[in-house]
Amino acid sequence: MISRTERTLTYAILALFTVVSLTPVLGIVSTALGSQSSLNTGFSLPDDGLHWGNFADAWSRGHFGTYLRNSVLVTLAVVAITTVFSVLAAYAFGVMRFPGSTALFYLFVLGLALPQEALVVPLYFDLRQLELTDTYWGLILPQAAQSLAFGVFWMRTYFRGSAQSVIEAARIDGANSWTTLWRVLVPMGRPAISTMVVIVFMWTWNEFLMALVMVSDEAHRTVPLGLAFFQGQHSSETALLAAAAVLIALPVVIVYVALQRRFIEGMLSGAVKE
Amino acid sequence: MKGDARRPASNPQRPADGQARAVVGPGKTAPTSGELAPRAMRQMARTAHHTGRRPATQRLLNRYRRRAPGEPRAIGYLYILPALALYGALLLFPFGQSVWLSLLHWDGMSAATWAGSDNYRDLFTDPDLRAPFAHALLLLVFYSALPVVIGLLLAALLSRAPVRGMTFFRTVLFLPQVLALVVVGVAWRAILAPDGLLNDTLRAVGLDAAARPWLGDYDWALPAVGVVGTWVGTGLCMVLFLAGAQRIPRELYEAARLDGAGPVREFFAVTLPGLRSQIAVALTLTIVAGLRNFDLIYITTSGGPGNSTSVPAYEVYHRAFETNEVGSAAAIGVALTVLIFVLTVTLSRLVEGRRT
Numbered sequence: 001m002i003s004r005t006e007r008t009l010t011y012a013i014l015a016l017f018t019v020v021s022l023t024p025v026l027g028i029v030s031t032a033l034g035s036q037s038s039l040n041t042g043f044s045l046p047d048d049g050l051h052w053g054n055f056a057d058a059w060s061r062g063h064f065g066t067y068l069r070n071s072v073l074v075t076l077a078v079v080a081i082t083t084v085f086s087v088l089a090a091y092a093f094g095v096m097r098f099p100g101s102t103a104l105f106y107l108f109v110l111g112l113a114l115p116q117e118a119l120v121v122p123l124y125f126d127l128r129q130l131e132l133t134d135t136y137w138g139l140i141l142p143q144a145a146q147s148l149a150f151g152v153f154w155m156r157t158y159f160r161g162s163a164q165s166v167i168e169a170a171r172i173d174g175a176n177s178w179t180t181l182w183r184v185l186v187p188m189g190r191p192a193i194s195t196m197v198v199i200v201f202m203w204t205w206n207e208f209l210m211a212l213v214m215v216s217d218e219a220h221r222t223v224p225l226g227l228a229f230f231q232g233q234h235s236s237e238t239a240l241l242a243a244a245a246v247l248i249a250l251p252v253v254i255v256y257v258a259l260q261r262r263f264i265e266g267m268l269s270g271a272v273k274e
Numbered sequence: 275m276k277g278d279a280r281r282p283a284s285n286p287q288r289p290a291d292g293q294a295r296a297v298v299g300p301g302k303t304a305p306t307s308g309e310l311a312p313r314a315m316r317q318m319a320r321t322a323h324h325t326g327r328r329p330a331t332q333r334l335l336n337r338y339r340r341r342a343p344g345e346p347r348a349i350g351y352l353y354i355l356p357a358l359a360l361y362g363a364l365l366l367f368p369f370g371q372s373v374w375l376s377l378l379h380w381d382g383m384s385a386a387t388w389a390g391s392d393n394y395r396d397l398f399t400d401p402d403l404r405a406p407f408a409h410a411l412l413l414l415v416f417y418s419a420l421p422v423v424i425g426l427l428l429a430a431l432l433s434r435a436p437v438r439g440m441t442f443f444r445t446v447l448f449l450p451q452v453l454a455l456v457v458v459g460v461a462w463r464a465i466l467a468p469d470g471l472l473n474d475t476l477r478a479v480g481l482d483a484a485a486r487p488w489l490g491d492y493d494w495a496l497p498a499v500g501v502v503g504t505w506v507g508t509g510l511c512m513v514l515f516l517a518g519a520q521r522i523p524r525e526l527y528e529a530a531r532l533d534g535a536g537p538v539r540e541f542f543a544v545t546l547p548g549l550r551s552q553i554a555v556a557l558t559l560t561i562v563a564g565l566r567n568f569d570l571i572y573i574t575t576s577g578g579p580g581n582s583t584s585v586p587a588y589e590v591y592h593r594a595f596e597t598n599e600v601g602s603a604a605a606i607g608v609a610l611t612v613l614i615f616v617l618t619v620t621l622s623r624l625v626e627g628r629r630t
Binding site: 009011014020088108124125152212213268 | 353354360451455458462513566607
């Protein structure tokens with residue numbers, strides 16, 4: 001029923017949007033591989049060969065080694081805390097009944113739409129009071145708290161959907177709620193958990209505002225913050241700036257390409273739908 | 275959300291479910307341990323007995339039975355405790371503080387003075403504060419409306435025929451969503467720069483007059499930043515709608531075609547109603563993202579030139595940490611929260627046609 005013209009048109013439009021999606025990305029990659037003296041902002045591959053050295057230069061001159069280490073550390077901590085706390089809380093919300101559970105759950109859901117901008121100001125003064133600004137904890141704790149909204153919401157959906165019969169079978173076998181969770185439900189829920197892990201990983205890795213506010217010394221800068229400062233100082237060095245941007249985006253893009261289904265599934269669930 | 279709200283109402287039907295489980299549970303164990311059999315019988319007798327009780331008593335007893343055997347119900351609180359403590363201390367508590375700060379005049383250092391509703395009144399009267407909110411609402415056209423419209427048109431087109439290599443297209447179209455907005459900002463600055471790709475292209479096709487420093491132009495900076503938002507959001511909407519469109523039963527399309535509907539009628543009669551809930555999700559996600567839009571503004575324009583691209587999210591940072599108007603910054607943050615909640619709830623209600 002679908003004519004050949006229509007089919008061609010379909011692919012033409014898909015191709016057009018693919019080009020639109022990729023143009024800025026390819027632009028920055030080609031700039032990153034261009035000559036440092038060139039003022040060209042990309043889209044023409046350099047005629048004097050690819051300058052892979054730009055990445056090394058950006059790495060050393062932009063101190064991206066330090067920033068990457070900070071980002072890895074903060075991201076690992078946020079993912080670990082969010083995962084454990086979310087699984088515990090969502091388990092209770094999903095399979096147990098106790099007074100106030102619905103109200104408490106909505107309290108967490110609220111966090112999905114609460115903008116950081118409404119928290120960041122008092123958070124800064126609180127954490128400064130506790131001498132936690134310019135520390136890793138000052139980056140980890142607020143981001144973990146914000147990720148919990150998604151984590152609890154997402155994992156509760158899993159626990160709600162996990163078969164009641166499995167839980168009852170475990171109970172009959174003599175498992176208490178703790179062993180049921182860790183021996184049965186968590187191993188069964190690896191797909192749901194890995195979706196949460198990749199989403200929280202991406203959010204934390206890309207987080208900018210919280211890092212900008214909480215960190216003023218260079219030793220604790222994360223990569224997005226490093227890139228912003230690098231842009232401020234070396235705005236004319238387009239090749240190095242682009243190389244740094246590519247370095248920052250790469251870890252998330254690699255994980256995304258490998259696990260795109262999980263990314264898309266997790267990110268589209270962000271709106272409260274049940 | 276809906277399911278939960280309805281839960282108490284559906285309680286009257288619950289007893290049947292609870293009784294069935296009480297019978298089936300022990301019944302399953304009977305073969306393995308003989309001692310349990312008498313308990314099962316006792317339980318069956320009890321359930322039979324209950325049917326004569328008053329509904330309130332019955333509900334209470336049923337709630338008791340639904341609990342795990344031998345499990346104190348307080349254990350639920352223990353599981354929630356770590357998450358709630360962290361969430362309460364670093365999210366709920368600061369939000370409360372924001373509300374409190376918004377009622378004060380405070381420069382972040384010296385003693386604060388009571389401001390009452392001053393900071394909020396300023397949001398409506400001070401042109402420097404009205405502008406960011408006006409910009410944010412205009413940007414929502416680019417961040418939310420355009421992506422949804424483009425996404426719908428594409429979904430309508432693509433859902434008519436099976437597409438090969440959909441995984442590839444989906445991966446590419448969704449890519450802008452996973453890039454750090456800082457990286458997106460750097461990439462687009464290069465495109466919108468005076469000698470960037472956009473101007474080069476315009477000059478190449480002879481439109482020299484149209485070339486301009488997009489991000490430095492008082493009239494064009496805001497739409498230019500908006501286009502970046504459209505680029506980020508469109509893929510998300512497309513992927514969402516394509517997935518939704520695949521779930522619309524084929525028979526509906528066939529029926530529409532038999533009735534002689536063309537592609538346009540088909541879109542309005544079948545695709546659009548079928549995507550209602552996806553549209554609501556897309557609106558919610560893009561509106562929240564559009565109003566939280568700090569990173570992109572900070573990297574591309576820092577609110578400039580003048581304050582022509584200033585948005586509330588940027589203004590919070592600017593006032594709290596650059597010009598020491600902490601009370602005002604907090605009020606903007608709270609107002610932004612209210613705006614997000616009102617817009618998302620209203621729009622998704624409208625789209626889904628729900629009445630409250």
